[in-house]
Amino acid sequence: MIELHGNATYVTCLTCGKRYDRDEIQEQLRKTQKAPLCDTCSGFLKPATISFGQAMPVRETEEAYNRSSCSDLFIVIGSSLVVEPAASMPRIAKRSGAKLVIINRDPTPYDDRADIVIHGSAGPTMANILEKVRKGLMEGQ
Numbered sequence: 095m096i097e098l099h100g101n102a103t104y105v106t107c108l109t110c111g112k113r114y115d116r117d118e119i120q121e122q123l124r125k126t127q128k129a130p131l132c133d134t135c136s137g138f139l140k141p142a143t144i145s146f147g148q149a150m151p152v153r154e155t156e157e158a159y160n161r162s163s164c165s166d167l168f169i170v171i172g173s174s175l176v177v178e179p180a181a182s183m184p185r186i187a188k189r190s191g192a193k194l195v196i197i198n199r200d201p202t203p204y205d206d207r208a209d210i211v212i213h214g215s216a217g218p219t220m221a222n223i224l225e226k227v228r229k230g231l232m233e234g235q
């Protein structure tokens with residue numbers, strides 16, 4: 095799994111990148127009523143998610159592009175496919191020969207290029223698909 099938009103369960107220092115457990119930082123904040131600073135460099139700490147205006151993580155983004163370009167099947171689940179860089183990954187996959195499946199409540203700019211499009215909410219749609227896959231596996235299909 096590549097978390098392009100980070101992970102809300104930990105906190106990172108905006109200066110040196112040191113990682114902290116979010117629960118511990120929350121607990122410190124609750125006790126002291128002051129925003130804790132990095133114990134290594136005194137930098138500001140922020141939940142490790144990417145906010146609008148923040149740069150995308152370089153290594154994760156590169157890895158996501160690499161995997162997109164060598165995938166056989168690219169499944170988009172619950173994305174409007176309008177925010178870059180993630181929005182261009184299905185195009186890269188498709189250009190490299192992958193089949194493209196889009197599962198999203200609303201139409202996306204890539205619907206006409208997809209091999210399968212399902213307009214439905216991600217949660218219930220995926221639950222139905224997994225149920226069918228499980229049944230198929232049990233029946234040996």
Ligand SMILES: [Zn+2]
Pocket residue numbers: 107108109110111112132133134135136137
């Ligand atoms: Zn730091």
